[in-house]
Amino acid sequence: MTQNMLSLEWIDEREDGAGAREEAWMELLEKLLRIAGDKEDVPRGIVTLTLTDDEGIRELNRQFRGLDKPTDVLSFSMLEGEEADINFDDEYEVIESEDSEEVGSTADPFADMLGDIVISVPRAEAQAEEYGHSFERELGFLFVHGFLHLLGYDHDDEEQEREMFAKQEEVLKEAGLTR
Known part of the structure; x- marks a missing residue:
């Protein structure tokens, strides 16, 4: 396993804002980012998370x-791929960035940006209750799901879905977030 230098920046846009509970979430999400980054061999990068x-x-x-x-x-992925278009589905969405001009590799202030993940906290709370597991597990699931989308994973067909969801479960299990 490589030692990664992934970092998580976060913004809380909710009216109540961040508090002690959210600080604990960030520790958990940073742990999940390290685990997923190691498993996907992503040695460095910046992920921005917005709670809304x-x-x-x-x-x-x-x-x-x-x-x-x-x-x-x-x-919202900042990584350029062969198909830089907008992809989404009914339950979990990913929007990939449009083609953008390349900037010199050392001068590009966004070179380490992997992308942005936005999570609706009320929706995560409702889904945790609906699925009968902890809020932390649901938040972790959504975060890892979003992270894998940033790296180009998708679930347009059954095979892709099995692969992506297996990777998510492996990360969540290692972090102790089982159902």
């Missing part, structure tokens, strides 16, 4: 997908 409410994520859905409804997680 249903209206905040609904506005992003409206702006970027033309869907006027809230969702649980959105991922």
Whole structure:
């Protein structure tokens, strides 16, 4: 395993803002980022996480997908791929960045940016209750799911879904977040 230098930056856009409970979440999510980064051989990078409410994520859905409804997680990848288009599905969405001009490798201030993950906290709370597991597990699931999307994983077909969800479960299990 490689020692990674991944970092997590976070923003809390909710009206109540961050408190002691959210500080504990960040420790958990940083741990998940390290585990997932090691497993995916991602030695460095910056992930920005935004915690929002249903209206905040609904506005992003409206702006970027033309869907006027809230969702649980959105991922905005900064990694350029062969297909730089917008990908999404009904339950877990990913929006990949459009082609952008390349900047000199050492001068590019965004060179280490992997992308942004946005999670609706109220939606995560409701889903945790619905699925009968802890909020921390649901938050972790959504975060790892979003991280894998940043790296280019998707679940457009059954085979891709099995692969992606197996990777998520492996990371969650190693972090002690079982159902």
